[in-house]
Amino acid sequence: MTAPVLMVEHLTMRFGGLVAVNDLSLVVRRKEITALIGPNGAGKTTLFNCITGFYKPTVGRLLLSHSDGKSFLLERMMEFRIARDARVARTFQNVRLFAGMTLLENLLVAQHNTLMAASGYTMLGLFGFPGYARAQRRAVDRARYWLDRVGLAERADDPAGALPYGAQRRLEIARAMCTEPVLLCLDEPAAGLNNRESAELNTFLRAIRDENGTSILLIEHDMGVVMEISDHIAVLDYGIMIADGAPAAVRNDPKVIAAYLGVADEEIAQAEASL
Amino acid sequence: MPREGEPDKPSDFLTAVKEAAIAALVAFGLFVLLIGIRTDQGPTGALVFTTRFGALAAIVAGVFVATLLRALFWRRLTLSFGQIAPASVKNAVARLTNYAAAAFLVFALVVPIIFYGNRYLLDLGILIVTYTMLGFGLNIVVGLAGLLDLGYVAFYAVGAYSYALIAQYFGLSFWICLPLAGILAAFAGILLGFPVLRLRGDYLAIVTLGFGEIIRLILLNWQSLTGGPNGIPGIPRPSFFGLPFNNSEHGFAATFGLTYSPTHRIVFLYYIILALALLTNWVTLRLRRLPIGRAWEALREDEIACRALGVNTTTTKLTAFAMGAMFGGFAGAFFATRQGFISPESFTFTESALVLAIVVLGGMGSQLGVAVAATVMLGGFELFREFDQYRMLVFGAAMVAIVIYRPRGLVATRTPSVLLGKIKDIPAPIVRDARTETPA
Amino acid sequence: MEYFVQQLINGITLGSIYGLIAIGYTMVYGIVGMINFAHGDIFMVGAFLALIAFLVLVALGISTVPLALFIVLLVSMALTALYGWTVERIAYRPLRHSFRLAPLISAIGMSIVLQNYVQVAQGARVKPLPPLVHGGYTLFEGNDFAVRLSNIQIIIIITTIALMTGFSFLVARTRLGRNMRACEQDLKMAALVGIDVDRTISLTFVIGAALASVAGLMFLLYYGVVDFFIGFLAGVKAFTAAVLGGIGSLPGAMIGGILIGLIETMWSAYFSIEYKDVAAFAILIIVLIFLPTGLLGRPEVEKV
Structure with a gap:
């Protein structure tokens, strides 16, 4: 087992009276693909939003560590600092691209902070200093690299909104990868993809893990994808982690089966009575 | 779609008549009291009506x-229009816009030469270019960053009063005051922007509206500094490298051996504002190709995605606000020096709405569109001068109509800020468009 | 003390007027999620319609004040409601799926149209109306200052209470009210379960406009003068009231209205009358920044 990249400790998130995530602890390991599964409303996306700073958890700690030993307490950071400094990138359940901008521009926005520094926070860039042109060329090269990886290089100058759905999903991952993340969080990356696209996604995610060394945390309903590529699976139900382990172990866990297939009301009543 | 293009069928005709009758009935209800009856104050002071x-x-x-x-006929009309306007026409239009910007610029440069003898048209030219510049400034905030600012006139006012007061109290020249006015306006923008920029779009709009009104009310009531409703008269005029535009022997005309003419100053003012507008345009176009400009546009497209990518949205919005405010301030300083007199009356909400309408009509984010819209709108106002009281009515109606029928404005296309440039690899339908757009 | 009580009465009267306008803002925002910027001008149109209707009635020989007022109320409510309906139909409905800020821009355009339409049709000068409702009660006296509650203030406060009660009943108990609440929760879902969303939205505008016209009539009676520009300031203040009370909340709109009325009256009475509108705008900004959900509003969770 590798060292942990993210440690979630006793995380609780409440919305008014609703407890979306309840005292959850989870370890995401470096250079592994960790899948987060569970029925709708189990709190998976809420957990994502806590990790990426869009929600501030009610209680709990989120410790992210880089391989050089730097560590970050994510629950104390603004979302853009989490992306910029802690290097956690994410995609969204309902794809969020800059639809009116071209693919290339989408990937350049992802490199905003690098480019911003290179443009001397705009002043040097405004007057055309050569340093900025070099930085922009490097950024375009990286964008082209990732466009090649997702097979969209030919459409670099088209608006992102014109892409078919599957391609938009790939582009969103490419955009997240342009931020050079340590941890990549994917919210249902296979949703709406056909079988072929889904298989390509598997290959791509494995390649990101093996070639780029990025750790991946993903939410997914497509069990085919989850079982095939995950190194580790955590199962959530009603905000609580009910199982955690290797794919084979999780697959046969009775609690997981009950959560997914549902248990008849009488059985619950019986179970409660026997307590 | 059955029966299209056959409106002569009796059932269609009856439906149309019925629809028209209902509309007429509604119109009657709307207008019966407000148009059918006119109230006026009679000789005794009490209201009488006719x-x-x-x-x-x-x-x-x-x-x-x-x-x-x-x-x-509407359906038939739109139908046939779509059929008559084939790709060739559309391409011609697209090609035209490529040249339009250049033609527009050349025309703007030679306006004072063509209309040298026509003081009225020169003044109109100055007015149009001033609003174009304001449009450019607001375009950064609304068009690029997608922040609806309803109080833009506040920064115009800050610029104008800054220049007037600094010139009056410290006797500094226009060319020193101009950057100061811009900086002060940008500062006002940051001051306002800092607390409000995390608000949702429509709340932001209302807060900026409130800010604009507060500035105007302060100008109106702080009599000891601003002269209140009487305004500030006698604001110094700009000089040509120290040479004043007057009939003295040290004046501009005497130095260059010309006969003195008041038109010299008008032409000079025209070129000042044109230069300022072009500067604004240049900076905007330049910024669009820099990371900050791309971040503005990304912010307009999806703020949450921006934050997930590590873009600091607060500072990004703040720079857009400050940048827009600064150009508004420049324009304000120019306005003060051209008029020689300013009062709070020139800085009402109507001005903000007018500049916003120029940006919306022009096509949010398009520089050429803004210039065309300013020309059409202010030129139109002048054409229908005798219908003065109707012009705001028409202007408001135009704003509604544009948002409904052409929500992206006159110039709706967006030029990418950076290209990979492998056009030949782009799939067929797109390639065809791209090739026909470049003149063969 | 006496002076303070007097200002309290005046503030509540003024606040009732703001509250009635604020309901229009809060309802529309709750359901369609847009700031109906033209709503202040609908209020102004209502005041003008009431004025003209009254003049016509007098000319027709109906001069019993209560009867005339009742007819004026009905006529002005009906015709102003028609304005509300038309504005929604022309300027907002086509934009329901347009870009985010389109309805607001359209509403600004509509506000300019209404203002200038009334200016063109009725002239830019102020329209005075002699006081129709006289008299009142002296509540108590002291320190050479008599606290008075005029009949017109009584009418305004009672009408407001009556309308609010009726309106709350409508929202809580009737089918239309249920549809409105459903649309407020989720427009798409409401449409799926068979609610005529277009009709519900139309009726929301109609009701909002009718209430604004009552406010217009009260404004006319209270101040005895109207002009085409009154809608702008009254609109901004009523919107502030709606936000202060918690946008989307009906009791909030009323409470917010009364608070704004009180603040404005007290500010004018104790500080400076010149800066009373600055105070209104400043409150608007402060509330939006520090209390964007208002007093009774629901906190909003950002949807990611």
């Missing part, structure tokens, strides 16, 4: 006929 049933009948009949015609 009837205008003729006008009422004419309007109701007009609504009836218009609705009827629309119901009968």
